[in-house]
Amino acid sequence: MTKRNPFRSFKTSPEIIRLAVMLHVRFPLSLRNVEDLLHERGIDVSHETIRFWWNRFGPIFAAEIRRRRIERMGIYSTWRWHVDEMFVKINGEVRYLWRAVDHEGEVLEAVVTKRRDRKAALKILRKLLRRYGRPREIVTDRLPSYGAALKELGAKDLQSSGRWLNNRVENAHLPLRRRERAMLRFRRMRSLQTFAAVHASVSNHFNQERSLSSRKIFKLNRAAALEQWRQLGAA
Numbered sequence: 737m738t739k740r741n742p743f744r745s746f747k748t749s750p751e752i753i754r755l756a757v758m759l760h761v762r763f764p765l766s767l768r769n770v771e772d773l774l775h776e777r778g779i780d781v782s783h784e785t786i787r788f789w790w791n792r793f794g795p796i797f798a799a800e801i802r803r804r805r806i807e808r809m810g811i812y813s814t815w816r817w818h819v820d821e822m823f824v825k826i827n828g829e830v831r832y833l834w835r836a837v838d839h840e841g842e843v844l845e846a847v848v849t850k851r852r853d854r855k856a857a858l859k860i861l862r863k864l865l866r867r868y869g870r871p872r873e874i875v876t877d878r879l880p881s882y883g884a885a886l887k888e889l890g891a892k893d894l895q896s897s898g899r900w901l902n903n904r905v906e907n908a909h910l911p912l913r914r915r916e917r918a919m920l921r922f923r924r925m926r927s928l929q930t931f932a933a934v935h936a937s938v939s940n941h942f943n944q945e946r947s948l949s950s951r952k953i954f955k956l957n958r959a960a961a962l963e964q965w966r967q968l969g970a971a
Contacts, residue, residue, distance in 0.1 A: 742796055742969045752779055756786050757793050761938045764918040797968045815839045816873045818905035821852060826922055834860040836962035837908045843936035848929045857885035874900050
């Protein structure tokens with residue numbers, strides 16, 4: 737079956753659309769910042785057009801990256817999970833963004849909820865187990881909701897809690913915090929959920945662990961990641 741071309745009804749070239757989406761999601765830039773950067777390169781589009789492109793193609797690109805990563809990583813994503821929740825204000829009300837990362841710091845899942853109870857913890861844990869299978873260990877903080885949810889799932893023996901054990905996911909919150917400030921906070925839970933999911937996939941794709949490899953290897957990996965990005969959505 738021929739793959740459907742998502743760019744078929746757009747006059748703008750796919751290369752420009754991919755560049756605009758990457759600039760907005762990967763870097764802490766507002767839509768107007770991206771508009772100015774594209775204008776400097778001779779590309780005249782409004783920030784509302786970039787917003788439309790991001791809403792249309794961001795989830796498509798993220799789903800393709802996620803599918804390829806799951807196929808490539810396989811069992812490695814089940815070594816150890818770090819799960820934590822961060823506070824996010826939406827229209828003055830506190831909401832909770834639950835995020836899970838693996839032992840290498842790559843984001844596995846992000847879920848937005850109104851509460852921080854057992855039901856909310858079950859939501860993200862069930863998604864993780866359904867998509868990646870059963871891990872060897874789940875590291876959490878001491879929030880009672882995790883223990884209650886894992887007990888219901890029959891995975892209480894996998895839980896580990898302790899001081900500094902969850903620094904891996906705590907550090908993984910920082911890029912999203914920078915994006916939150918650049919976007920002057922989020923307006924709706926749905927928009928936060930969409931952005932968090934897409935941002936996670938794009939961050940995973942371009943995460944080359946710069947400090948753990950030589951400059952030569954880093955440059956090769958970065959070039960490969962950029963080349964793969966340029967092929968996203970291709971028919």
